[in-house]
Amino acid sequence: MPDNQRLMDGGNTLRPQKRIFLGLLAITCLLFALLLGVLWYVPYVGLTSLHPRLPLILGFFFTAILALIFAGVAILAFTVLLGRDLPFSRSLRGILVKFLLPLMSGVGKLFGVSKDQVRKSFIEINNQLLLAQHPRAAPEKVLLLMPHCLQFHECQFRITGNVVHCKRCGKCPIKGLAELSEKYGVGLAVATGGTLARRIVVERRPRLIIAVACERDLTSGIQDSYPLPVFGIINSRPHGPCFDTLVNLDRVEEALQTFLFPSPDGRTGTAPADPPPR
Numbered sequence: 642m643p644d645n646q647r648l649m650d651g652g653n654t655l656r657p658q659k660r661i662f663l664g665l666l667a668i669t670c671l672l673f674a675l676l677l678g679v680l681w682y683v684p685y686v687g688l689t690s691l692h693p694r695l696p697l698i699l700g701f702f703f704t705a706i707l708a709l710i711f712a713g714v715a716i717l718a719f720t721v722l723l724g725r726d727l728p729f730s731r732s733l734r735g736i737l738v739k740f741l742l743p744l745m746s747g748v749g750k751l752f753g754v755s756k757d758q759v760r761k762s763f764i765e766i767n768n769q770l771l772l773a774q775h776p777r778a779a780p781e782k783v784l785l786l787m788p789h790c791l792q793f794h795e796c797q798f799r800i801t802g803n804v805v806h807c808k809r810c811g812k813c814p815i816k817g818l819a820e821l822s823e824k825y826g827v828g829l830a831v832a833t834g835g836t837l838a839r840r841i842v843v844e845r846r847p848r849l850i851i852a853v854a855c856e857r858d859l860t861s862g863i864q865d866s867y868p869l870p871v872f873g874i875i876n877s878r879p880h881g882p883c884f885d886t887l888v889n890l891d892r893v894e895e896a897l898q899t900f901l902f903p904s905p906d907g908r909t910g911t912a913p914a915d916p917p918p919r
């Protein structure tokens with residue numbers, strides 16, 4: 642199975658997210674078309690009194706806007722459905738991140754779709770667009786960015802920012818992540834929140850981030866980091882939010898294999914040491 646497909650099939654829960662996204666997108670488009678129709682019809686009488694052709698000109702203008710929006714949505718939908726990089730899909734990720742998420746959150750609210758479901762769909766579609774573009778980076782330019790809640794709650798070792806102090810006892814996923822970081826030679830950082838995460842990104846200047854977090858933090862992280870590509874993996878929270886959370890390490894490894902440049906000798910990479918803690 643190709644890497645992209647494997648990554649998107651990382652959980653069967655992904656397909657409904659795609660459906661929610663496409664459904665909300667279709668509803669948003671229809672509402673927008675309705676709004677343009679009203680905007681055209683209401684001043685119709687007044688425009689005719691100014692010039693008999695003005696309603697026609699405005700009608701053409703609105704139709705052109707609508708055609709552009711429908712074309713954009715069609716490209717977005719086909720990129721998501723086919724998993725291929727179609728023309729303009731790069732700009733469409735920008736539109737998704739900057740405009741569509743707030744719009745679709747509003748539409749989702751109207752139709753009883755929870756914020757977290759909309760966020761999940763957004764993360765899923767963001768990932769799908771990234772996979773379609775298939776960016777690759779050298780190991781030293783890839784950063785695994787993890788939330789602090791992955792660390793075992795009784796662990797005494799300080800791992801925020803840098804995980805060199807982790808003793809790899811295996812009581813939490815940090816051990817496996819540190820091993821993946823070594824195996825592939827990529828950076829690994831743990832952040833306690835958005836502010837530290839942003840600082841880490843500014844300091845390390847990665848070209849691609851594989852981030853793990855809850856729906857809310859991943860969504861804001863993807864938005865804050867744009868245009869930097871961020872592949873999002875949602876953590877699991879068997880003990881409730883922000884407490885001893887878990888991550889599927891196989892998914893993290895599949896993402897690494899997908900986004901890393903293959904090394905010329907076919908090896909998986911060696912570990913440059915993390916920078917010393919400040």
Ligand code: SF4
Binds near residue numbers: 792797798812813816
């Ligand atoms: S694996 Fe590392 S971070 Fe996790 S509990 Fe053990 S020492 Fe602490």
